[in-house]
Amino acid sequence: MRRRGSPISGAAAMDNLVTISGLHAGYGNAQVLFGVDLALPRGQVSTLMGRNGMGKTTTIRCLMGLLPPTAGEVRIGGTDMTGAPPYTIAQAGLGLVPEGRHVFPSLSVSENLRATARAVPGGWTEARVFDAFPRLAQRRRNLGFQLSGGEQQMLAIARALMTNPDLLILDEATEGLAPLLREEIWTMLFRLKQDGLSILLVDKNLQELSRISDRYAVIEKGEIVWSGDSADFDAQRAHVESFLHL
Ligand SMILES: Nc1ncnc2c1ncn2[C@@H]1O[C@H](COP(=O)(O)OP(=O)(O)OP(=O)(O)O)[C@@H](O)[C@H]1O
Ligand SMILES: [Mg+2]
Structure with a gap:
């Protein structure tokens, strides 16, 4: 097990920021998750992979309090947060970049950033965000839909950073973007990783994922069917890819 910045070693001492166990959830009568187990170590980049419709976004929705699980547990920093509402989860330090973006269309860039901001000493501010995303600085007075x-x-992404999360979750953040923009986002994620931020990624770009991730899990039909660290991923890549039908 690879761990960074910890004075103690061994699986028992594993410092998980988030632990999901035995998670069941669905929509109406359609069950989607059948006992998802997922641990997200502090200070690491974790990746959740899986084909379309396997339950990645549903897992994230449960984690963020957007969908109540029917069974199982979500622990954040050791505290049971199962079924807590989204604002409580956000206060507990989880920041989401949702699938499909969902910026506020009638608010300006500045207003979008401030709407959900959570100030922390030495943390992300509007000035720091504009420094990191010069394009947003140029567009600060434009409305979301423009x-x-x-x-x-x-x-x-910037809005999620303004909540100063302990865990940044990105659900298909590079989906449908031009190559240069994708590159900009991966570069930003590398910088955040270097700063020690814990990150959960859902993405389809295995090449980029394999450069940044420390932990990997594959979800299939609502169950985690494979998980491992970078060394496991490298050694078993063909096996992992067989789940993804690449
Ligand atoms: N709001 C909803 N109502 C009903 N069924 C849904 C809803 N959202 C997702 N589902 C179904 O739940 C299953 C899992 O969907 P989910 O969005 O979690 O998959 P995913 O792994 O994120 O897929 P993708 O890679 O396409 O984003 C799918 O069968 C999907 O059709
Ligand atoms: Mg999804």
């Missing part, structure tokens, strides 16, 4: 898809995605 931005390009790429600019909206940057705004969604």
Whole structure:
């Protein structure tokens, strides 16, 4: 097990920021998750992979309090947060860049950033965000709906950073973006990783994922069917890819 910045070693001492166990959830009568187990170590980049419709976004929705699980447990920093509402989860330090962006269309870039901001000493501020995302600085007075898809995605990431999360969750953040913009986002994620931020990624770009991730899990039909660290992923890559049908 690879761990960074910890004075103690061994699986028992594993410092997980989030632990999901035995999670069941669905929509109406349609059950989607059948006992998801997922641990997100502090200070690491974790990746959740899986084909379309396997339950990645549903897992994230349960984690963020957007969908109540029917069974199982979500622990954040050791505290049971199962079924807590989204604002409580956000206060507990989880920040989401949702699938499909969802910036506020009638608010300006600045207003979008401030709407959900949570100030922390030495943390992300509007000035720091504009420094990191010069495009957003140029567009600060534009309304959400006036931005390009790429600019909206940057705004969604910047807005999540303004909540100063302990765990940043990105659900398909590079989906449908031009290559240059994708590159900008991966570069930003590398910088955040270097700063020690814990990150959960859902993405389809295995090449980029394999450069940044420390932990991997594959979900299939609502169950985690494979998980491992970078060394496991490298050694078993063909096996992992067989789940993804690449
Ligand atoms: N709001 C909803 N109402 C009913 N069924 C839903 C809803 N959202 C998702 N589902 C269904 O739940 C299953 C899992 O969907 P989910 O969005 O979690 O998959 P995913 O792994 O994120 O897929 P993708 O890679 O396409 O984003 C799918 O069968 C999907 O059709
Ligand atoms: Mg999804």
